[in-house]
Amino acid sequence: MDRKRPRGFFSMPAADAVYAVSVLLLSSIALLPWAREIRLGGMALTGWLLAGLMVFAPAVALLMLLRER
Secondary structure, three states: OOOOOOOOOOOOOHHHHHHHHHHHHHHHHHOOHHHHHOEEOOEEHHHHHHHHHHHHHHHHHHHHHHHHO
């Protein structure tokens, strides 16, 4: 019974874990109620934050994939 129990289905590199947590954190900040009330350029801050995530999250993920190879 000295076998090590696996911690999950697969091991995740630290950079991927930081990326996943940061995307989840930023998206949850963007959906907070106070972000809907602040307007910048005629659009709510929620829209700006989610648009930024829509552009930068895949770009950063792509750069991370290219860096691995």
